[in-house]
Amino acid sequence: MIRGTVVGQVWATRKARGLDGQTLLLVAACDAEGRATGRLVVASDTLDARAGEDVTVAFGSGARNVLRPGPENRDVLCDAAIAAIVEGAG
Amino acid sequence: MILGRVIGQVWAARRDARLQRAKLLVIKPHAIYEPAFATRHLVATDDVDAGVGDDVIVCLGAPARASAGGNDMPVDAAVLGVVDRIELSPDAMLVPGAGPGIKRALTLPAAAGAK
Numbered sequence: 358m359i360r361g362t363v364v365g366q367v368w369a370t371r372k373a374r375g376l377d378g379q380t381l382l383l384v385a386a387c388d389a390e391g392r393a394t395g396r397l398v399v400a401s402d403t404l405d406a407r408a409g410e411d412v413t414v415a416f417g418s419g420a421r422n423v424l425r426p427g428p429e430n431r432d433v434l435c436d437a438a439i440a441a442i443v444e445g446a447g
Numbered sequence: 448m449i450l451g452r453v454i455g456q457v458w459a460a461r462r463d464a465r466l467q468r469a470k471l472l473v474i475k476p477h478a479i480y481e482p483a484f485a486t487r488h489l490v491a492t493d494d495v496d497a498g499v500g501d502d503v504i505v506c507l508g509a510p511a512r513a514s515a516g517g518n519d520m521p522v523d524a525a526v527l528g529v530v531d532r533i534e535l536s537p538d539a540m541l542v543p544g545a546g547p548g549i550k551r552a553l554t555l556p557a558a559a560g561a562k
Contacts, residue, residue, distance in 0.1 A: 363536070364535055364536055365533060365534050365535035365536055366533075366534045367450065367504065367530055367532075367533050367534075368532040368533075368534075369504055369528030369529055369530050369531055370529075370531050371495050371496070371497075371528060371529040372504070372527055372528030372529070373494050373495060373514055373525075373527040375510075375514065375527070376504075376527050381448070381504065383450070383533070383535070397449070397450060397477065398448070398449065399448035399449060399450055399504055400448070401448075408536030409536060417508055417509070418509070421509075421510070431509050431510070431512075431513055431518055432510075432513040433510060433513075434506060434510045434513065434514055434527055435448070435506070435510055436448055436507050436508045436509075436510050436511070437448055
């Protein structure tokens with residue numbers, strides 16, 4: 358997983374059916390010190406993250422497990438998902 | 448997933464049998480995208496009939512294979528959606544260090560997102 362900051366949202370009308378119902382947020386990835394790196398990730402959101410909030414983003418099967426936990430979720434169309442909203446970091 | 452813009456299409460007569468019907472687009476990612484191999488582009492299959500100049504959402508890895516037709520597909524990137532609108536939070540731009548990087552990253556999609 359990586360840390361990042363929610364900076365916006367993306368909307369698409371023409372999309373794969375598997376994306377229906379997913380909220381897609383733009384997350385600016387942070388480096389180890391929490392500074393933005395200029396990389397942007399489009400991550401699916403189930404936690405109602407708001408712009409400006411710090412989050413952790415899971416990739417790969419970890420991201421699919423956010424949307425639908427279980428071994429048979431390879432058909433979930435998601436490769437990045439917000440796993441937690443960060444309240445503090447040391 | 449990443450945001451990118453469709454900058455072209457590739458055609459191949461000789462290709463894997465499972466890719467016979469796939470449309471292959473060349474995508475230039477917005478923002479910084481550094482995969483293990485040092486290129487600044489991706490080739491992705493397309494299910495949503497995106498065209499050159501469209502801003503798109505590209506999914507990588509297993510979900511891209513699922514979208515392209517199954518887990519045995521020789522694919523690792525798929526266009527899943529054509530972006531209508533991008534909303535960037537002005538507050539988020541004030542995150543220390545975020546502004547220049549994000550603004551630079553979104554110079555291109557800002558134009559498409561504004562419609």
